[in-house]
Amino acid sequence: MPGTTNTVKTRRVFYIPGYDPYPPQRYRKLYETEGPKQADISGYHLSVATAKDRPNAWEVTAEIDGARTRAGIEVLAWSDIVRDTMQASLGASYLQLLLVAWTYLARGTLRRLAWLRKGPIIAGFYPVLMLLAQLAAAMLAGKIAAVLVTGALASGADWLAGLFGAVATETMAWTVADFALGWVIFGAVTVALLSWAKARDGKLCAYYLMHDLAFSVSEGGAYPSVLEARMEEFKRQIAAALAGPADEVLVIGHSSGAQLAVSVVAGLMRDGMLPANGPALSLLTLGQAIPMVSFLPKADTLRRDLHELAGDERITWVDITAPGDGCSFALCDPVAVTGVAPETQRWPLVLSAAYSQTLSEETFRSLRFRFFRLHIQYLCAFDRPGSYDYFKITAGPDTLGESFADRKPSMNRIDVPVSRFRSMAA
Known part of the structure; x- marks a missing residue:
């Protein structure tokens, strides 16, 4: 020096x-x-x-x-x-979520990191929890929408069929159509709500942080x-x-x-x-x-x-x-x-x-x-x-x-070997 x-x-x-x-x-x-x-x-x-x-x-x-x-x-x-890696679709983003969770949890890496500092672990896994919460909320909304729409259609169909002395919702054709329609509504609402949340991620930064983590772990x-x-x-x-x-x-x-x-x-x-x-x-x-x-x-x-x-x-x-x-x-x-x-x-x-x-x-x-x-x-x-x-x-x-010629390292520094993986490139 x-x-x-x-x-x-x-x-x-x-x-x-x-x-x-x-x-x-x-x-x-x-x-x-x-x-x-x-x-x-x-x-x-x-x-x-x-x-x-x-x-x-x-x-x-x-x-x-x-x-x-x-x-x-x-x-x-x-x-x-960075911008190129942030263009992932909804499906790809949730696949990234699985990759990140598996990478840090499967071999105990997350536990070792948590021994050092809790803050970055919370920051790192905040997007995992946030995206899972968004998925759960979107799926619940999709299920409710499917039940309400198919229920309303069934009531309407029975009312119309009752005019002719029949029950429309007891037919095999209606059962199949009701099942298919329910899944279509469920999927459409779920995807629409997730897309809406992704487009407004500027304040939550869940997708941004997920892409950051996924880029780091993409090659292990x-x-x-x-x-x-x-x-x-x-x-x-x-x-x-x-x-x-x-x-x-x-x-x-x-x-x-x-x-x-x-x-x-x-x-x-x-x-x-x-x-x-x-x-x-x-x-x-x-x-x-x-x-x-x-x-x-x-x-x-x-x-x-x-x-x-x-x-x-x-x-x-x-x-x-x-x-x-x-x-x-x-x-x-x-x-x-x-x-x-x-x-x-x-x-x-x-x-x-x-x-x-x-x-x-x-x-x-x-x-x-x-x-x-x-x-x-x-x-x-x-x-x-x-x-x-x-x-x-x-x-x-x-x-x-x-x-910094006269400075000593911080007395509170953490210098204990923690990582399980210590191999180095030749």
């Missing part, structure tokens, strides 16, 4: 988002909004401008701690892949080929920056982008893409839920990458989570709990964003039940920032290693 301070005049930042279907411009707008807020609170200057030659990037100029810096921040987007924890190809593109972009004039290249992985960042950086190191006298290479993971994938049977590649990065002296890796973020495995060392820590583990430095201390009581109270907003708080301004300041890290004069 470097021993000097204020060594960064230019920085390249690569941000890998989580499972997000929205275009990367939303992260630029978030930075434009929250960065000046943090600058006003913390007493430094920061300005943001769109990068003309890169649609997914922006330029930041700052004056922090008496030093002037420039940073180019770029989103490594995979939102198109292995990276899908389409994502592997995109990660290779990410590696090439970062490697080009490492060959440039920047003083630091900072890779940030947020949410499910954290495991992608780990594997991309590990691949760079393994493929010899880190120049001997090049920029400092740093990795920052935020709000990670890595165990949701690394605990799966076929996550051999991710486990190998965690193992390799954890002992590498050429980088700095800091992992920031917050117990107030129910969507992350807060203060869980992703390497240790997966059971792949090397004997000489150096990374990650596990720290807390400590929402209860770094946010004002009013802000924290207003966000308390806004779980998705809390999950992106790492990218936002803090009322009482501690050692973690996203904007100072991405635009300030110190490398990530210098910023």
Whole structure:
């Protein structure tokens, strides 16, 4: 870890988002909004401008701690892949539900994950319960509709038949027609109500979270080929920056982008893409839920990458989570709990964003039940920032290693091996 301070005049930042279907411009707008807020609170200057030659990037100029810096921040987007995976039909979505439930329940993975943190387990299986509840409600409505309609038709048919001295509903033809019609009404109402609920999933996010989980478990924890190809593109972009004039290249992985960042950086190191006298290479993971994938049977590649990065002296890796973020495995060392820590583990430095201390009581109270907003708080301004300041890290004069040189890991970190599956790719 470097021993000097204020060594960064230019920085390249690569941000890998989580499972997000929205275009990367939303992260630029978030930075434009929250960065000046943090600058006003913390007493430094920061300005943001769109990068003309890169649609997914922006330029930041700052004056922090008496030093002037420039940073180019770029989103490594995979939102198109996310959108493609979210096009599943109703039937496919419920098949995904079965896949997710089977994957985490069949081999006790869910039980082991629950030993670490309950929050992400609740968040993860909320869509399973919500979609099952919607199915049950839609089927009940379908059954009621079928009974009412067929009952009304039977009464009408008997009334008409009574005019001629007969009972229409006692014939074999009516029985068959009544049975078939009942099932048609039941199916039509059930599908219509489920389709209605799916079209209005924006607030409940049940289908969104289901697709997220299903994408992670689709290959049993292995990276899908389409994502592997995109990660290779990410590696090439970062490697080009490492060959440039920047003083630091900072890779940030947020949410499910954290495991992608780990594997991309590990691949760079393994493929010899880190120049001997090049920029400092740093990795920052935020709000990670890595165990949701690394605990799966076929996550051999991710486990190998965690193992390799954890002992590498050429980088700095800091992992920031917050117990107030129910969507992350807060203060869980992703390497240790997966059971792949090397004997000489150096990374990650596990720290807390400590929402209860770094946010004002009013802000924290207003966000308390806004779980998705809390999950992106790492990218936002803090009322009482501690050692973690996203904007100072991405635009300030110190490398990530210098910023946290004197910090000890959180005393509340969880570093006990828990995962049943610990095999690693060769």
